[in-house]
Amino acid sequence: GDSVTQMEGPVTLSEEAFLTINCTYTATGYPSLFWYVQYPGEGLQLLLKATKADDKGSNKGFEATYRKETTSFHLEKGSVQVSDSAVYFCALVSYNTDKLIFGTGTRLQVFP
């Protein structure tokens, strides 16, 4: 079945460092891809999305590009802030369904 694999955390960075969180997927057809973020004590929030190959999703300085050839959707940010500390989830929705399939989540800790 469809699945999402994320790099294990925690990822620990200093402020202003470059961030990459890897995500790869397995799916039949052409899924939509998402990154969700969960700040401490809050629900899952949509961070960005991409619905077709070569699309780039972006929000709050984060970016991810839908790479069909490598079945990847890696999350990047050029300069992280302490306020970016959270758990990040990669997810997909397959064609003709509204069921999200998540990765395990990656905890990001940014220190000043």
Added chain:
Amino acid sequence: EPEVTQTPSHQVTQMGQEVILRCVPISNHLYFYWYRQILGQKVEFLVSFYNNEISEKSEIFDDQFSVERPDGSNFTLKIRSTKLEDSAMYFCASNLDREGEKLFFGSGTQLSVL
């Protein structure tokens, strides 16, 4: 900004007891969901609910689980006889339509079964 509200934030229960997890979705939303995350594992889909009936459920959602929208505002998940392996964070979500990017999640209920 509208939000999905879940109560309680933390529930502790004895094995074999019934628990009800409560959610108040966003008021004009039509599609409702429960997901769960066992510690260290993936967030897993449990069930989707639309037009007062289950539209899809996972293999996890067996006869011990049920959902209900009793009064047009609350959306509940009931576990009839809890097992140790039901310990997890349970997330409620709601959506205006079936587009995944418009899904709103609650902050979760941490269920601990002792």
